Amino acid sequence: MITAYTAEDVRRAERPLLDADVPLMQRAAAALAARCLPLLRERAGTVPGSRVVLLVGPGSNGGDALFAGAHLARRGAAVTAVQTEAALHDAGAAALSRAGGCLHRARGADEQTARLLGDADLVVDGVLGIGGRPELSDELAAILAAANASPASVVAVDVPTGVDATTGEAADDAVRAELTVTMGAVKAGLLLPGAAAHVGRVDLVDLGLAPHLPSEPAVRRLETEDVRELWPVPGPADQKYSRGVVTIDAGSADFPGAGVLSASGAARAGAGMVRYRGPAAVRDMILARRPEVVGADGRHQAVVIGSGLSPEDPRCRRGVEELCAEDAVGVLDAGALSAIRPGDRLPSHVVLTPHAGEAARLAEALDLPSSLPPARLAGELARATGATVLLKGEVTLVADGDAPDRLYSQAEATPWLGTAGTGDVLGGILGTLLAAGLPGPLAAALAASVHGRAGVAASRGGTAPLVALDVAEHVPAVLTAILGGAITTVASRGGA
Missing domain, CATH: 3.40.1190.20 (Ribokinase)
Known part of the structure; x- marks a missing residue:
């Protein structure tokens, strides 16, 4: 049975682990990279020389994507992080740079962003996570529309950007993922109407949250x-x-x-x-x-x-x-x-x-x-x-x-x-x-x-x-x- 939880449930479950300095982001990033490798091989035939675009925001999802991008760059992929906001996850960006990846600051779906997305074998959506809402700025909506139009495989980190993690409500231009790699616990919104057209397959990464989650999930799905x-x-x-x-x-x-x-x-x-x-x-x-x-x-x-x-x-x-x-x-x-x-x-x-x-x-x-x-x-x-x-x-x-x-x-x-x-x-x-x-x-x-x-x-x-x-x-x-x-x-x- 799939059990899913509200965004607030997940935040509360993460807190004891974060307070104990458990390296959740590093574990999440390694698991994310591992899920991306088969898609790259399927799309490009090989990881070395394949083209990966990371869409990153300033929060933890952006950090997960950047650290995962560093893993992929060390395997020989050409990785570019498209920065969608003024701020960036500094440690993740530094890790990507050390691994040979590149950074590009997007201004909406500018010419370079559109070209990067159009040429990519894999797009990793790490813009917004469980705090995201279905309301998108015009600039971000344009970037996501270009990502959705790309022939690349699209992987969402935790929750597709533009989808509410608790209610499943989704913006028209929300990311349409082939695979959503969700961290720690399945988010309730991923199993609800609205999100269904955006999440693709859902793959849970176990980060040890189970002892801290409520005994009664918000949503269940029979398998x-x-x-x-x-x-x-x-x-x-x-x-x-x-x-x-x-x-x-x-x-x-x-x-x-x-x-x-x-x-x-x-x-x-x-x-x-x-x-x-x-x-x-x-x-x-x-x-x-x-x-x-x-x-x-x-x-x-x-x-x-x-x-x-x-x-x-x-x-x-x-x-x-x-x-x-x-x-x-x-x-x-x-x-x-x-x-x-x-x-x-x-x-x-x-x-x-x-x-x-x-x-x-x-x-x-x-x-x-x-x-x-x-x-x-x-x-x-x-x-x-x-x-x-x-x-x-x-x-x-x-x-x-x-x-x-x-x-x-x-x-x-x-x-x-x-x-x-x-x-x-x-x-x-x-x-x-x-x-x-x-x-x-x-x-x-x-x-x-x-x-x-x-x-x-x-x-x-x-x-x-x-x-x-x-x-x-x-x-x-x-x-x-x-x-x-x-x-x-x-x-x-x-x-x-």
Whole structure:
């Protein structure tokens, strides 16, 4: 699992080490140089004679870049540091000069700066670090735009310049890195919307901060090993009721397919039983596609309500009232989100699944600001309702109704998932996980991860269009790839 922390968390964690004279900058610089070497070999074929441009500001990030540049210069690279501000990290600049590197004071994207960037094999962004903000001066924006236009590989030190380390907000001209080498701890903003288009791959350098970081990170991201460990796998004694029963209350005369998609997502994710309650015509369509679905209401562990329903459908408000019960478990999607009223209090094992437009409308209905950045909007909706909020998007965010400032952030999806009905499939997958007994926030993060991966598989690695039912049908293959070892273990014990 990737754990990420606010800028202030990291500053506090660094302080005891700095007070003890631990050489953090030297360690960071050596690790940065080591990460740059493979990129140089890939781009230039060899390190000696390759061309490296360092964009440096006056702070620690500039120092990291300058000392790393000295390492590269000693390996034979031609290294030039482009000074973007009047001040400079003196010790780092001296080290670069001793190693044979050069300094150039930029005046915006002047002719020499533009030429250096255009000819570079590697650009190292060390202008601003965790104190940086998405507001850039015109001169700095021009330099960063030239760096983004360069054919070179771009490596950001700690945080791409122009990206807020805590919120992820990013300036239009913020550095677009191929690799972000982040020091000591992953910064929360690197895992949040906005920053996603700028950070590239994130590589953590361990500087020994872990004992001094908070026990609860600001942002978590599940990785493959986490999904393998946490996904509910049936054992030999399990049967349909112990595995979890999910009821689908979705689909209408205008949008009958939503019921099929939601039921398919639930079934393909491994529900012990999927029930349907709703109009007979929708039920018949579901049974024609999924004969294993039970077309009658009955006992269940979770319910999925709202996909394919208009806000005026009485099933929406009844569903909200049903899930306001203290021990209720389920998903509110689409039309049911519009039935939530100020004062409704939902438990955190109820998950709301809005996309950006639905989240803004729900915020307005609850008298909350609707134009907040996604991370804050998800948190405020969770705080106002008590429910877990899964905010769908390029990066899917999950905010816990019991701890709204702590987020999960999943980014496995492909833009091809932005098509009708894929959210209905997600709701079904999520319902299955809730019915299996997982807590709301964890179920939501797991569902987002597997749904995103299934979307990539359905779109042939993220290269082709998909339709929503394709996503549901690819869930078993995705789970096989993740859970193969666990499933084999169960089968070898005689489980069915």
